[in-house]
Amino acid sequence: MNFKHLYYFWVTAKSGGVMRAGEQLHTTPQTLSGQIHLLEDWLGRKLFKKSGRSLELTEHGRLALGYADQIFTLGNELETAVRQAHGGTQVLEFRVGVADSVNKSVAYRLLEPALSLATPVRMVCSEGKFPDLLSQLALNRLDLVIADAPMSRRINVRAFNHALGRSSMSFLCTPALAAQLQGVFPACLNGAPLLIQGTQASVRPQLEAWLTRHNIAPRIVGEFDDGALMTAFGREGRGVFIVPRVMEQETMDQCAVQCVGRSEELVEEFYAVSVERRISHPCVLAITDAARGQLFG
Secondary structure, eight states, X not given: OOHHHHHHHHHHHHHTSHHHHHHHHTSOHHHHHHHHHHHHHHHTSOOEEEETTEEEEOHHHHHHXXXXXXXXXXXXXXXXXXXXXXXXXXXXXEEEEEETTSOHHHHHHHHXXXXXXXXXXXXXXXXXXXXXXXXHHHTTSOSEEEXXXXXXXXXXXXXXXXXEEEEEEEEEEOHHHHTTOOSSTTGGGTTOEEEEEOTTSTHHHXXXXXXXXXXXXXXXXXXESOHHHHHHHHHTTSOBEEEEGGGHHHHHHHHTOEEEEEEEEEEEEEEEEXXXXXXXXXXXXXXXXXXXXXXXO
């Protein structure tokens, strides 16, 4: 395989088209297209298809992009490792995956202790669906996965759940929206605009059951896999939104919102999943100790 052709394909796929890729690579779109066609001829498959004036990846293109990501990421890691070895500085690489259903502020608070070790750490952080991250863990491409649910026994991956802690949930909104709510919590949510977590979040089925149990029918105006995006909408007054109570004060300070109520019935749990039954990786030890002793302690 000509890796120059693969690199041109990779940059084109990442940048969204041959025009932008050509600007990054300082080459003409015609030259770039020709190099990609040579790669397609070598593979015997089309990697792009036209969609109007833009290009879209084919099924084979998406497959090739996944491998190209790994190849060029490893290339960057190789260069970094060799340069560090030449300089004599020992750096501990820590590869961690964060399930996209995990609140990003909580994820930061969980991971931050890994960067406070005496040994310099290079953290490589990925985000994705929990099952996909577990597959990466099984292939030793990740040292740890942070999730809001334990790994199911039905998943055929040799890994172990390490409970980090749990938090009840707080309901927040802007002062202007809070002034419009009628009654006391949780009845004040009846008919109110509500922003909720996506279906993959562990707290979602709890929330649906809780609303039914309390006979509350809010107006669901948004569902979000990304908690940070949900918070952004909440900060702008688009609805009441829900965060783990451990992040309540921080969220109120940063977003100028207030708490309209809390529920001990709604609980979000956080787990570290690793291939180690007994944790030995320094970064994972720092994360678990800080979570159990400080964040959720």
